[in-house]
Amino acid sequence: MVTERELICQLNYGTETVMADVVISQSDDCSVIATITPHQQISLISSNVDCFIESIPNGLSSLLLKKTPITISEQNIQLEAKLGLAELELQNLPQDREIVSVRMYLTNLFDPYYYKNNIKFDINIPGQPQVVLSAHTEGTISHIAEVSQIPYSDLExxxxxxxSICWLxxxxxxxxxxxxxxxxxxNEELIYQELTSVDPTLNKGPKVIFDVDDLTQFIEHSYKYYQQIATTYNLKNLINLGLLAKHTPYTEVQTLLMCNFLEVLRYNYALKVGCPSGxxxxxxxQDDFYWDRNLSKSGKAFFEDILTHFVEANMLSGWSSDFKNIRNxxxxxxxxxxxxxxxxIQKYQxxxxxxxxxxxxxxxxxLVSGHYIPRNSPTNPNPEVIVGVNRVLFTK
Known part of the structure; x- marks a missing residue:
């Protein structure tokens, strides 16, 4: 299935400007492509010049494309260009106080949480509008998240x-x-649309959270803490490193990625938590850290020093000096x-x-007695249990 929108646009490249027919499409792999047919013959577009397209009001589409940078990938009679993001909107957008609904199409929530009989389920985060998730089959898009009846000013x-829900x-x-x-x-009229090229390839990793009920509880509980610590710990990058490790077949690369996880954790904890707290x-x-002069310890704070301080400060068990040795x-x-x-493999896991x-x-x-699946022991060791997943209580 391909989502398409026909437009008449102004194509700007370098100092040149021409009119063009444009078809914006998003394919099953979520790539966003513009097929551009100029209204007049143009010379080849150099890869060194900046290129943009922007809608001109016409009767083809009620939504107009905002000025968008493009990368030309093919040049024949038609041009084909790649877009990272396409934003299309009405000429006259609603006032901030007007009520709208938002529908977002999410990738890669396939098998782990595919809801029986396509039943919708609600995510109710304290202080936030209700988010309704439902299954949706469209290429790598697997679910729709809907938020209803909000002021237009709340869109961002x-x-x-x-x-944030996607990262969780x-x-x-x-x-x-x-x-x-x-x-x-x-009122059911489409007034704004964003098409985003996203990476759909990281789609087969082992789960940490077992099922829909656990996932709902995990999102509703964790959202507040995610907001508090996401920037401090560069949490998106930490999550992404774990996903990359789960999607490579090479144990050495998996291990290197998770050692990089520890480096990101070490650096951000020392810089953004340890330094402000003295x-x-x-x-x-330099990237080095030193114990504060007012402490009993002195000199350089090494890799394991900082991580063991993090572990103790967060009352977390499970650190082993073996991890430092593996990293080195x-x-x-x-x-x-x-x-x-x-x-x-066992060392990596x-x-x-x-x-x-x-x-x-x-x-x-x-805090909510949540369960998870251990990466180093994902299969239930009890042969009498029908469900083969080792779903265990998380304790620090």
């Missing part, structure tokens, strides 16, 4: 709300979920010492399990 807040779902499901398309409706000092010309070895030699490949526990601890998942 809703976009941030659903983006990504961590929970092991699959990168994102908003590929957004529609804003006023535990560490930072020399801006993979960074310095590109290898992991082990008796066989199975032991290498133990490390990834700890990193998952870091995120769960930061999101305070233990």
């Amino acid at each position: 807040k809703i976009k941030k709300l659903v983006d 779902c990504s961590f929970a499901s092991g699959r990168l979920s994102a908003v590929a398309r957004m529609e804003v409706l006023r 535990v560490f000092r930072h020399r801006q010309t 070895e993979i960074v310095h030699t590109g290898n992991i010492t082990a008796s066989d490949h199975r032991e290498k 133990d490390l990834h399990h700890f990193c998952d526990r870091v995120i769960l601890a930061l999101l305070q998942w233990d």
Whole structure:
């Protein structure tokens, strides 16, 4: 299925401007493409010049494309261009106080949380509008998130709300979920649309959170804590590193990615938590940290020093000096010492399990007695249990 919209646009390249027929389309893989047919013959467009397209009001479409940068990928009679984001809107948008509904199309929530009989389920986050998720089959788009009856002025807040839900779902499901398309409706009239090129390929990772009920509880509980710590800990990047590790077949690369997770955690914790609280000092010309002079410890605070301080401050168990040794070895030699490949895999999985526990601890998942699936022991060891997943209680 392809979403298309026909437009008449102004094509700007370098100092040149021409009129063109444009078809904006979003394919099943969520790529956004513009097929451009200029109204007059043009010379080849150099890759060194900036290119833009922008709608001209006409009878073809009620929605007009805002000025959008493009990258020309093919040049024949027609031009084909790639777009990162296409924003289309009415000429006369509603007043801030007018009531609208928002529909967002999400990728990669397939099998882990595919709802029986397409039943919708509600996400009720304290202080936020209700978000209704329902299954939707359209290429890599698997679900629709709907928010109804909000002031138009709240649109940016809703976009941030659903983006945060996508990142929580990504961590929970092991699959990168994102908003590929957004529609804003006023009394069922489409007044605004965004088409976004997103990466649909990270779509087969093992889960951390087991089922729909756990996922709902996880989102509703964790959202507040996600907002509090996302910037401090660069949480999107931490989640993404875990997803990348789950989607590569090479144990050494998986291990290197999770060691990078620890480096990101170390740096951000020391810089944004430890330094302001007077535990560490930072020399801006270096990435090194030092114990504050007022503490009993002195000198440089090394990799393990900072991470063990993080673990103690967050009352988190599971840290092992083996992780420091694995980090040193993979960074310095590109290898992991082990008796066989199975032991290498186990070392990686133990490390990834700890990193998952870091995120769960930061999101305070233990406060509601939440369950999760250990990365290093995903299969239930009890043969009498019908469900093969090892769903265990998370404790710090």
